[in-house]
Amino acid sequence: MEQPYDGLAEQAMVEMIEANTNEFLLTLGRRGGGEECNEAGRQWIIGGSPLAYHNCVIRAHLSEENVDEVIEDSIRLLQSYNVPGSWHVGPWMGPDNLGSRLIAHGFTHEGSEPGMALDLGQLNESISVPDDLVIQRVRNERELEIWARTLGMGFGEGEIEANWVGAMYRKIGFDEDGLWHHYLARWHGEPVATASLFLGAGVAGIYFVFTLPQARRQGIGAAITLAALQDASMWGCSVGVLGSSSMGYSVYQRLGFQEYCRIEMYEWTPSDSR
Incomplete structure (x- = not known):
C-alpha cells in the first residue's frame, strides 16, 4: 500500500477507522434494542437487528486460554435472540489465530473490507x-x-x-x-x-x-x-x-x-x- 504517512500516523489512521466503525455499529445496534457487552477484552452489540453484520463483536483482545469461551458466549447470545451474527476482525483483535478459531466454532469467512482513510x-x-x-x-x-x-x-x-x-x-x-x-x-x-x-x-x-x-x-x-x-x-x-x-x-x-x-x-x- 503506497502511503505518504509515517508509521505513527499510519497507526493513528487505523485507530480512527476502528473507532468510527465501532461507534457506527454500536449506535445502530442500540437503536435496534441490541444487548451490549463492554468488558475487558471484549465488546459487542447483539440482538437488535435481523442482519448478521449488525449483530456483531467489534472488539476482542483475547488470550489462547479464553478465546474459545468468548466465542461460545457470543454464539449463545445469538442463539438466545435467534439472529445471525458476525465478528469484525481487524488488526486490533487477537489472538493471531482468531479467524481459525471462529471457523472451528461454526463461523464462515465472508471476505474482507479494506479499511480506508483520507x-x-x-x-x-x-x-x-x-x-x-x-x-x-x-x-x-x-x-x-x-x-x-x-x-x-x-x-x-x-x-x-x-x-x-x-x-x-x-x-x-x-x-x-x-x-x-x-x-x-x-x-x-x-x-x-x-x-x-x-x-x-x-x-x-x-x-x-x-x-x-x-x-x-x-x-x-x-x-x-x-x-x-x-x-x-x-x-x-x-x-x-x-x-x-x-x-x-x-x-x-x-x-x-x-x-x-x-x-x-x-x-x-x-x-x-x-
Whole structure:
C-alpha cells in the first residue's frame, strides 16, 4: 500500500477507522434494542437487528486460554435472540489465530473490507459529474423513505437491510447539528444513489454508498461521497474513513483515500436458517 504517512500516523489512521466503525455499529445496534457487552477484552452489540453484520463483536483482545469461551458466549447470545451474527476482525483483535478459531466454532469467512482513510486536506475535489445530477441532504421522513427505497434496490441484503437501516435512521432523526447526515442523488430527476455520513469518534465515516446499476460508471458514487466529505470538512472534521467494497475501491482512491488495514468478516447463522 503506497502511503505518504509515517508509521505513527499510519497507526493513528487505523485507530480512527476502528473507532468510527465501532461507534457506527454500536449506535445502530442500540437503536435496534441490541444487548451490549463492554468488558475487558471484549465488546459487542447483539440482538437488535435481523442482519448478521449488525449483530456483531467489534472488539476482542483475547488470550489462547479464553478465546474459545468468548466465542461460545457470543454464539449463545445469538442463539438466545435467534439472529445471525458476525465478528469484525481487524488488526486490533487477537489472538493471531482468531479467524481459525471462529471457523472451528461454526463461523464462515465472508471476505474482507479494506479499511480506508483520507486526510480531508488532500481530498480530490476535481472529479467530473454528469449533467443534471443533483445531490441533496435528507431532511425529513419522506426523503428518508426515498433514500431507503433506493438503497434497497441492490445494496447488501436488499430491502431487509434498507428497511432496518431506514427505521434506525428514523429513530435517530434529522438534527442539523447531529452526528448523522444522509445524502440522496437524483439524476434526470430520479433517485439513483445514496450515502450516509457519521461524525463519530471525531472523524467523518462514510457508509451506505450505493448507486443503481443503470447509473453506474458516471461518477455519481464519487460525487455523492465527495458532497458528504465536503460537508464534514465544513463542520470541522479533518479525516474521512470508510470500509470499501471491491466495486467502490477505485472510486475512493480517486478521491484520495488509501488503504490502511483489512477487516475480516466472519458470520454465524442459526442452524434452522442454514
